Amino acid sequence: MTASCPVLVFAPGPRALADEFAVHTVEPWLSDPEAVLDEAGVKRCIVLGESWCATLAMRFAVDARDRVVAAVFIRPPGPRWEPVAALFEETMRVARASGMRAVVDAARPGAGLEENPAAGPFGHRVATDPAFRDELLATPVERYVARIVRCAQSLLVTDLPPVEMPVLVAQDESLIRSFIRKHATEG
Numbered sequence: 001m002t003a004s005c006p007v008l009v010f011a012p013g014p015r016a017l018a019d020e021f022a023v024h025t026v027e028p029w030l031s032d033p034e035a036v037l038d039e040a041g042v043k044r045c046i047v048l049g050e051s052w053c054a055t056l057a058m059r060f061a062v063d064a065r066d067r068v069v070a071a072v073f074i075r076p077p078g079p080r081w082e083p084v085a086a087l088f089e090e091t092m093r094v095a096r097a098s099g100m101r102a103v104v105d106a107a108r109p110g111a112g113l114e115e116n117p118a119a120g121p122f123g124h125r126v127a128t129d130p131a132f133r134d135e136l137l138a139t140p141v142e143r144y145v146a147r148i149v150r151c152a153q154s155l156l157v158t159d160l161p162p163v164e165m166p167v168l169v170a171q172d173e174s175l176i177r178s179f180i181r182k183h184a185t186e187g
Contacts, residue, residue: 004184004185005044005045005046005069005183005184005185005186006024006040006042006045006046007024007045007046007047007048007180008024008033008036008037008042008045008046008047008048008057008060009024009048009049010033010047010048010049010050010053010054010056010057010060011053011125024036024037024040024042024045033060033064034064034067037067043067044066044067044068044069044186045067045068045069046068046069046070046071046072046180046183046184047060047061047068047070047071047072048071048072048073048074048176048180049072049073049074049076050073050074050075051074051075051076051077051112052077052113052121052151054073054074054075054076054077055076055077057071057072057073058071058073058076061163061165062163065163065165068165069165069166069183069184069186070165070166070167070168070179070180070183070186071165071166071167071168072167072168072169072170072176072179072180073167073168073169074169074170074171074176075171076169085152087113087114087117087152088113088117088120088121088148088149088151088152089117090117090118091103091106091117091118091119091120091121091148092145092148092149094106094118095120095141095144095145095148096141096145099141100136100137100138100139100141100144101137102118103118103119103120103126103136103144104119104126104133104136104137106118106119106123107119107122107123107124107126107127107133108123108124108127109124109127109128110124111123111124111127112124120144120148121148121151122136166179166183
């Protein structure tokens with residue numbers, strides 16, 4: 001069964017929903033969420049993000065509220081800047097001191113930013129996607145650092161205005177599926 005209103009997943013995020021819902025994936029800081037929707041011919045969607053990608057989904061829900069029916073946030077980070085910013089310092093230090101090869105070599109599959117800070121927020125994808133790994137290796141260090149700074153700054157959510165839409169903050173997959181099914185008809 002494909003829902004009438006697709007789910008825009010801010011990756012990395014749970015991809016298991018694809019068996020039941022139309023899922024479009026946005027790679028944070030690499031693609032434009034509205035362009036992904038436009039290319040797929042999607043007018044409105046449900047956004048979903050996990051951990052630091054929940055913050056990106058929150059921002060998109062605010063910035064493009066006319067395109068968002070509902071939002072699901074799984075383990076979103078808190079509003080304090082210092083702990084979030086600290087997560088990104090190691091990957092910038094490694095890139096500047098030893099180059100992009102060291103960042104790529106630090107990547108491990110399944111390891112999140114908290115467990116593998118030297119690889120940065122793209123660590124899992126670098127470890128599992130050879131084309132992305134090659135792309136990152138070809139990225140100039142200062143361009144990578146600028147991307148990481150944007151990434152870290154976008155996680156600060158204290159400036160978001162209130163938005164009236166259904167929101168679920170949960171980790172339970174059955175609750176998430178139920179919420180999406182309920183709101184998928186609103187698209």
